[in-house]
Amino acid sequence: MINDISVYVHIPFCExxxxxxxxxxxxxxxxxxxxxxxxxxxxxGSYRTMHHECPSVYFGGGTPTVMESESLIMVLDKIxxxxxxxxxxxxTIEANPxxxxxxxxxxxxxAGFNRISFGVQSLVDEELSALGRIHTAxxxxxxxxxxxxxxFDNISCDMMIGIPKQTSGSMLYTxxxxxxxxxxxxxxxxxxVEKGTPFYETGVExxxxxxxxxxxxxxxxxxxxxxxxxxxxxxARNGKVSRxxxxxxxxxxxxxxxxxxHSYYDDERRSCDDxxxxxxxxxxxxxxxxxxxPDKLEEYIMLGLRLSEGIFFNGLRIYGASEETxxxxxxxxxxxxxxxxxxxTDTGIALTEAGFLASNAVIGEFIDLC
Ligand code: SF4
Numbered sequence: 001m002i003n004d005i006s007v008y009v010h011i012p013f014c015e016x017x018x019x020x021x022x023x024x025x026x027x028x029x030x031x032x033x034x035x036x037x038x039x040x041x042x043x044x045g046s047y048r049t050m051h052h053e054c055p056s057v058y059f060g061g062g063t064p065t066v067m068e069s070e071s072l073i074m075v076l077d078k079i080x081x082x083x084x085x086x087x088x089x090x091x092t093i094e095a096n097p098x099x100x101x102x103x104x105x106x107x108x109x110x111a112g113f114n115r116i117s118f119g120v121q122s123l124v125d126e127e128l129s130a131l132g133r134i135h136t137a138x139x140x141x142x143x144x145x146x147x148x149x150x151x152f153d154n155i156s157c158d159m160m161i162g163i164p165k166q167t168s169g170s171m172l173y174t175x176x177x178x179x180x181x182x183x184x185x186x187x188x189x190x191x192x193v194e195k196g197t198p199f200y201e202t203g204v205e206x207x208x209x210x211x212x213x214x215x216x217x218x219x220x221x222x223x224x225x226x227x228x229x230x231x232x233x234x235x236a237r238n239g240k241v242s243r244x245x246x247x248x249x250x251x252x253x254x255x256x257x258x259x260x261x262h263s264y265y266d267d268e269r270r271s272c273d274d275x276x277x278x279x280x281x282x283x284x285x286x287x288x289x290x291x292x293x294p295d296k297l298e299e300y301i302m303l304g305l306r307l308s309e310g311i312f313f314n315g316l317r318i319y320g321a322s323e324e325t326x327x328x329x330x331x332x333x334x335x336x337x338x339x340x341x342x343x344x345t346d347t348g349i350a351l352t353e354a355g356f357l358a359s360n361a362v363i364g365e366f367i368d369l370c
Contacts, residue, residue, distance in 0.1 A: 004053040004086075005265055006247050007079055009040060010258030011064040011072075012276050015099065019132035020204070022194035024260035024274040025062035035280045037071035041078040043257055043285035054083035056090040056244035059113075065095040069107040076111055090115055090154075090243040097143035098135030105143075105150035115242075116147050117156040117187070123174040127163045132198070144181050154240050156185035161214045162206040163191055168214050172221055179225035184240035187233055188218055212357050219353045232306045232356045249303045251296065257285060267293050297321055301329075301366050305359060310342075310350025321370065328369045336362060 013028040013036075014021075028036075057079055064072060076091070085091075092115040093108060105116070122128050123137040135143075140157075147155055157178050161171060178186055191206050193199045219229055227235035231249060234242065247254065253265035260274035270287035272279070279285065297319040304311035316326050333349040336342050341355040341362060355362055 004055055004253070005083070006056040006058070006244055006252065006254040007044075007054055007083060008244075008254055008256040008261055009057070009059045009064075009075060009079075010256065010261040011059060011061040011067055012036075012259050012274075013061065013066040014063045015066055015096070015134050016132070017198075019130075019198040019202075020191060020193060022197055023062060026276070028066070028276075030068070032276070032280070033067050033071055036276060037067065037074055039280045039282070040075050040257055042283060044075070044078045044082055046284040047255070048082050052083055053086060054079070054089060055086050056247060057085070057092070058244040059093040061094055063096045063099055063119075064093050065099040065104065065108075069104055069111070072108065073111040076113070080112075092117055092156075092242070092244055094119065095143065095147075096133075096135060097140040098133070100143050100146065102146040102149055105146050105152070109147075109151045114152070115154040115156065116152050117158065117185075117242075118143055118147075120144075120157040120174075120178065121160045122163055122166070122170075123177045124166070124170050127166050127170065130164045131160070141177075141181070144183060148182050153182075154185070155181075155183050156187060156242065157181075157183050158187045158189065161188055161190045161218060162211040164204055166214075168210075168217050171214050172217060175218055175221050175225070179222070179227070184237045185242060186222060186227060186235045187242075188215070188222075188235070189233055190215065215357060216353060228308075229353070230308050232359060246307075249306055251299055251303055263287060264294075269294055297370055298367050301370070302363050305349075305351050305363050305366070306356075308350060310348050312348035315348070325370055329366050332365060332369060336365075 012025050013033060014025040015027065059072065091113045093113045094117045096119050118140065120140045121131055121133060123140060125136050128136060144155060159174050159178065190211050193204055193206065222235045223229060226237050229235050230241050254263060255265060256263045259272055259276050259279045261272050263270045268289050269291040270289050272285055272287050297316065300315055300319045301311055304315065313326050330344065333342050333344045337344050340352055341358060342349055342351050351359060351362065
């Protein structure tokens, strides 16, 4: 039985593909975007009988702001019609700084979006060109300022670690400049090069050691600037964590609309095929069930250790771990704590920033004990 559910909407359009991007997105024309908005509304409308409370909505992509405001607003209004949005629901839209102006941002804010997440990546123009981004540093600064003028007071910016030719100094320059802006949230991702991307084809290879050092430098700098490092890649000021993403990390239910979108509810993980053409043609979204009854204990460990609050021994109990398993995990954590990888208290285990860098291996070790 689901108590409440978050809604994700995937907008699979971008003006141009960035060299490193493996997300499902492509250029589009106006007619396709309008048809896609209608297809989204049909699929969302098919959930009319669910009557679930909805604490958060997230329009991601791709680049949602490539889509015309009227289409975005039509989809948001359909969500409002079908789900019982909480009065204080967090309504986020991702935006590429090269695709917005004050008019568009004002329309989105007036329509009800109350959080905006800009894909800034860097405030150094050479680094932006190396990534193949369509915007400059000046565009990004202007977009944030326009968002403030439009009435957004919950602004997030993504930045990237390990861009070709980036140095720790230039990465910290971006972090410092973002910190000077009225930005309440920063997501910092390490550049990873996936098969099939132009970066992969041309042999771009991030330097792991340099990236790790930059990550630690960034954590230190953002904490000095008043950001709380609440998740491996996420930092928030004034308590403005991403409520939508925190629900993913806490294993809460969500419903994803659009090609390549994932859903998790009623003990099922589902995904929608990644074909925009097919999505537009079909009457309502067709999902494939990828996993039934996912292992909640494993998920609790895997997702919980991404958060700086970590996992709790009581949480392990709730998800079915025996006292012996909990004791083995506690012992392993004590061993790792001697290397500065995690901290262990009477109530639970949390990774340190050095531990976040080795999180996959550490999480694997804990899961092997279950
Ligand atoms: S704007 Fe974002 S989603 Fe679009 S191609 Fe670039 S990285 Fe990918």
